[in-house]
Amino acid sequence: MPHKSKQDEIIICRCEEVTLGEIREWIEKGYDTFDELKRVLRVGMGPCQGRGCRDLVLREISRISGMKISEIPPGRFRPPSKPVKLGVLAKGGDDE
Amino acid sequence: MRETDVMVIGGGPAGLSAAAEAASFGCDVTLVESDLALGGQLIKQTHKFFGSKDERAGTRGFKISELLLEELSGYGNVKTYTNCTATGYYPEDGVVTCVRAEDEYFKIKPKKIVMATGAQERLIPFPNNHLPGVYGAGAVQTLMNVYGVKPGDKVLMVGAGNIGLIVSYQLIQAGVQVAGIVEAMDKVGGYWVHAAKVRRLGVPIYLRHTIVEAIGEQYVTGAVIQEIDERFQPQGERKSLDVDIICMAVGLSPTCELLWQAGCEMVFVPELCGYVAQRDRNMRTSHKDIWVAGDAAGIEEASSAMVEGRIAGVSTARALGRGTHE
Secondary structure, eight states: OOOOOTTTTOEEETTTTEEHHHHHHHHHTTOOSHHHHHHHHOTTOSTTTTTTTHHHHHHHHHHHHOOOGGGSOOOOOOSOSSOOOHHHHHTTOBOO | OEEEEEEEEOOSHHHHHHHHHHHHTTOOEEEEOSSSSSSGGGGGOOSBOOSOGGGTTTSBHHHHHHHHHHHHHTOTTEEEESSEEEEEEETTTTEEEEEETTTEEEEEEEEEEEEOOOEEEOOOOOTTTTSTTEEEHHHHHIIIIITOOOOOSEEEEEOOSHHHHHHHHHHHHTTOEEEEEEESSSSOOSOHHHHHHHHHTTOOEEETEEEEEEEOSSSOOEEEEEEEOTTSOEEEEEEEEOOSEEEEOOOEEEOOHHHHHTTOOEEEEGGGTEEEEOBOTTSBBSSTTEEEOGGGGSSOOHHHHHHHHHHHHHHHHHHTTOOSOO
16 A cells, blocks of 8 residues: 555544545545445544535545536435434424 | 424524514514524624625624614514524425424424525645644634634634635734735735735735645644645745644535425535525525525625525515515
């Protein structure tokens, strides 16, 4: 494995500590949508749900693949949009 | 299940304006805000607004927030929840789920929704960007102007748009030294009046420059900047600056998770800084019960957010058959 550069060690997804090097490695293997990278790296699956990293990941996919950002699927958005404690959900919520 | 005529998600300038407008037509309004206080970005804006007097030019941002809250308090038909995040929209039955203060969970079924969820700060990647001391400009403004906390002693500002320029000036007001402002483009993006103010105070603005690295072990102790070429690639001499804060003001992206969840038609518009919901002139999206307003509809500024909020508010009222003041 080649020596890691400083660039490779840049953290892109702070919640899940995914680095630029890891993201580039998987894009080069053909994982060129946000959802595919999410499945292999957990990028965007932390507390912020991709608010910090989604743009950066899409830009990197665009740079490597040559696709325009508008042509790259930005990924699925599912509830909840922020972490919710399981206990709170299990109680079923207040139906006032 | 809770019910409401109009649910407004987000209590910034757009959401407060939408809520006040819908309430003025007699709609029962429920507004949720994820922050501890209403007002959105306005509460940290100590500068006077520009533009037209009709849109409160000449008034400081936090004062505009107070005026909107005063207007809203005049209506008995508005419920507001702070520290309350709308976490999901379920298109099957039109239910919105909310979490309040981490441990209260409730569902609400609104007849109409105004999504005024605002924006999130963009970041740029560079080595050591995870070190404590690297901040978004919004965070720096919150620390200083909302909590009265000085974020550090010496700052590098990244970005010479209005936010970068205004926050630089406010940092100086708070006693923080601004070592420089780097801007990737070949001209200042913000208003000249803001740029002139910081230039007069001796702050260098480095055009066609970017940050290439943060220095530090446990926290930021310096930053390296470098000139960039037409393709934004760093070139030439690296310049080290002795700073303990790196403040990122490199733009915003609309926050639109709930619009995606709702299945609204989304379009990528670079001028609006990302994906936004397709909407008509009344701010109604492709979903017949959902409107959008403010930065969530595309990055502009608080003045346009307030206008969009008013339009969305009156339009929801009209859709509910309440389009005229009695």
